[in-house]
Amino acid sequence: MANTEKNLSCIKNIILVASGKGGVGKSTTSLNLALSLQVLGKSVGILDADIYGPSQRKMLGIPNEVKPEVLENNEIVPIEHHGLKAMSAAFLSDEKAPMVWRGPMAVRALQQMLTLTKWGQLDFLIIDMPPGTGDIHISLAQQFNISAAIVVTTPQIISEIDARKAIEMLIKVKIPIMGIVENMASFTCPHCREESRIFGDGAASRLASDYQIPTLASLPLMQEIQENADNGVPSITQIEGSEASDAYLSLAAKVIARSYNKPDDTSKSVNISIV
Amino acid sequence: MYNALPAVSVSYDRATHIVTFVWQDETRGEVSDTELRSFCACADCRVKTLVGQVVIGRDCTIESIEALGTAGLTVRYCDGHDKGIYPWEYLQAICAGDAKEYLRG
Numbered sequence: 001m002a003n004t005e006k007n008l009s010c011i012k013n014i015i016l017v018a019s020g021k022g023g024v025g026k027s028t029t030s031l032n033l034a035l036s037l038q039v040l041g042k043s044v045g046i047l048d049a050d051i052y053g054p055s056q057r058k059m060l061g062i063p064n065e066v067k068p069e070v071l072e073n074n075e076i077v078p079i080e081h082h083g084l085k086a087m088s089a090a091f092l093s094d095e096k097a098p099m100v101w102r103g104p105m106a107v108r109a110l111q112q113m114l115t116l117t118k119w120g121q122l123d124f125l126i127i128d129m130p131p132g133t134g135d136i137h138i139s140l141a142q143q144f145n146i147s148a149a150i151v152v153t154t155p156q157i158i159s160e161i162d163a164r165k166a167i168e169m170l171i172k173v174k175i176p177i178m179g180i181v182e183n184m185a186s187f188t189c190p191h192c193r194e195e196s197r198i199f200g201d202g203a204a205s206r207l208a209s210d211y212q213i214p215t216l217a218s219l220p221l222m223q224e225i226q227e228n229a230d231n232g233v234p235s236i237t238q239i240e241g242s243e244a245s246d247a248y249l250s251l252a253a254k255v256i257a258r259s260y261n262k263p264d265d266t267s268k269s270v271n272i273s274i275v
Numbered sequence: 276m277y278n279a280l281p282a283v284s285v286s287y288d289r290a291t292h293i294v295t296f297v298w299q300d301e302t303r304g305e306v307s308d309t310e311l312r313s314f315c316a317c318a319d320c321r322v323k324t325l326v327g328q329v330v331i332g333r334d335c336t337i338e339s340i341e342a343l344g345t346a347g348l349t350v351r352y353c354d355g356h357d358k359g360i361y362p363w364e365y366l367q368a369i370c371a372g373d374a375k376e377y378l379r380g
Contacts, residue, residue: 214377257278257364270342271284 020162036252048088304370
C-alpha cells in the first residue's frame, strides 16, 4: 500500500461539510463539530479544503509562523491544536497572499493535502469544503471514499436556493447526505431575551422535507461565536453549557450515531444468518 | 428513542422474506425484505424517488447482509442493489414503523 493510501486508510469516517453559498458559517460549524466530536471521545482531524479562502488557521488560533513539518518523502505532519490534527492551504502560504490557482491546480493541491498528510488513526476527518459545486467537490467525490456530507444553510431563501444546488450535486456524485445544519437560525436579544428569527424561517425544514434528509442541528446566531472565531478560540472551548455549545455537542452526537464506520473487529460480534 | 448499538443477531428467512433482529436489550424487531428495500436511503434510490421512478422491483429477496462495524448493515438484494447503508438506529426505526420520522430527524 502506498504511503498516501495508508494515510487515508486509518481514517474511519471522512465527512464533508458543504454549502452552496459562502458566508453561511461552514468553517465555524466544521471546527466546532470537530471539537465537539473530540469532546465526545473521538479522535478527529480537520482539513480546510477552502483553497481560495482558508480560514481554519485564524479560527484555530494557530500563529502565522507555525508551519507543518514536511518529511523527506514529502509527507506532511499536520499541526495539532486544541487536540485536533489540522491541515490547511493557509499553513503552506502567506495569510495575505491570495491563492492564484486555476481549477485543476486547486484540485491537485487539495488531493495532495489530503493524501500526503500523516493523519494517523482518526475516527473522523472533517473536511471544510469551499462554497459552491465545482471541480473540487466532484474530484473529491470521485477519488476518495467519502463517508457522508453535511449541508450548512442559513434560514434565508437565497441560502436555501444554493443549498439545494449543493444537495443535488451531492446526490449526483453519490455522496450520502447525513443531514442539514441550519446556522444563524435564531437570535436571542441579550437585553430582553426575546428570540427573533432575523434571517427568516423554514429553510431547513423545507429541504428536509423535499429531500428526506434530517435536520441535524439548528444553531443560534450568537455574537460570542463570531468573536471567538475571529479571536482563534473556538466556541465549544469557551462557552461550555451555552445554547451554542449544547447545539454543537448535540450535532456531534447525531453525527456519531449516523456515521458509517469502516468494518472493524466489532462487526464480528453481530451474528448474521440467511436461511 | 433509538440507539446506535449493533444488533446481537440478524437473521433472514428466504421462505418468509422476513428479516429478524435481536437487539442488545433482547427485544426483537422484524421487517420484510420489500419494506427494507423501500427504505433504502442511498443516493440512487433518493434520485429515483425524486424523479418519480419506482425504486423497488417485484422481487426484493436478499442475497447477502454484511455488518459495517458498529455503524450498521449493508444489504445486497437479488436485483444487484447494494448501495444502501442502514445505521443500527435507522434499522430500529424501520422495525418500529418510524423510518420516515427518523429520516426527517
